[in-house]
Amino acid sequence: MSAHSTTWNSRFLIALALVGSAAFAAGCTQRDSIVVGAIPDDYRTNHPIVVAEKQEKIDIPVGLNDYDMTGVQRAAINGFMARYDGKAAPMVHVMVPYGSANSAAAMRIAGQFIGYMHKAGVPQNRVVQQHYQAPADASAPIRLTYANMRAQVASNCGRWPEDMLARVDNKHWANFGCSYQNNLAAQIANPADLLTPRESTPIDAQNRSNAIDQYQRRQVAPEFIGTSEINY
Structure with a gap:
């Protein structure tokens, strides 16, 4: 038998083994998902x-x-x-x-x-x-x-x-x-x-205006920083 034939046979056997392993793994995965999914535990x-x-x-x-x-x-x-x-x-x-x-x-x-x-x-x-x-x-x-x-x-x-x-x-x-x-x-x-x-409920235009105004003036709640104004 030539070296070329031996190499081809080895590659064929390796490929066949890989395909069989993948099929086996897929079968195990599918079987486990069916068994686990059939028993609710929530x-x-x-x-x-x-x-x-x-x-x-x-x-x-x-x-x-x-x-x-x-x-x-x-x-x-x-x-x-x-x-x-x-x-x-x-x-x-x-x-x-x-x-x-x-x-x-x-x-x-x-x-x-x-x-x-x-x-x-x-x-x-x-x-x-x-x-x-x-x-x-x-x-x-x-x-x-x-x-x-x-x-x-x-x-x-x-x-x-x-x-x-x-x-x-x-x-x-x-x-x-x-x-x-x-x-x-x-x-x-x-x-x-x-x-x-x-x-969705209608927006509170006055509350939104106050919030934007405070943001523009860099004001936050005093309980968070100890003062009512931040100087940048």
């Missing part, structure tokens, strides 16, 4: 925050001999209805106890609740009064409910399908991050911020 993926309709509800206690709305009841309604969207105007359900020891007082106070909500901006035709059966020996509350768009966690917290101490794969347990996501969702004042950015 609390934001396991417990995503979504914007969906949720029933807001509150139980307001009513005394046996209550004749008028109390300050506690008025404050409770104000806080509860603060999240009511007057433009969407969802239906407000007023659930009044029936058959309880305080049913007469609850019926009287419920009418005052409805009048108070109308004055606060709830349309006349968006309040429905209903009754529910309550124990005869109890002072049952009046329940107010309405549907509202809220940011909330899609899954329920408190799921423990397995012992967290028995895991050896160093992965998050099922309930990991759920309470954090719930707390974060509860702090979002406007759920629409999760859907799209807000539109």
Whole structure:
């Protein structure tokens, strides 16, 4: 065999080895990405925050001999209805106890609740009064409910399908991050911020003029440099 043939065969074998190594590496990379990608280990993926309709509800206690709305009841309604969207105007359900020891007082106070909500901006035709059966020996509350768009966690917290101490794969347990996501969702004042950015507001021309004027006169806040003016 000639030296030329030997050299050609060596180059062919080297090229074949390189192609095989590349294919093997590509196969390993693709296999790993599939395996890892199929097992989500991010609390934001396991417990995503979504914007969906949720029933807001509150139980307001009513005394046996209550004749008028109390300050506690008025404050409770104000806080509860603060999240009511007057433009969407969802239906407000007023659930009044029936058959309880305080049913007469609850019926009287419920009418005052409805009048108070109308004055606060709830349309006349968006309040429905209903009754529910309550124990005869109890002072049952009046329940107010309405549907509202809220940011909330899609899954329920408190799921423990397995012992967290028995895991050896160093992965998050099922309930990991759920309470954090719930707390974060509860702090979002406007759920629409999760859907799209807000539109730009008009500029404050006076504030912009003052800022440019201070910059031109080389003025900064005194708490940052100990004086109200910098001399260049």
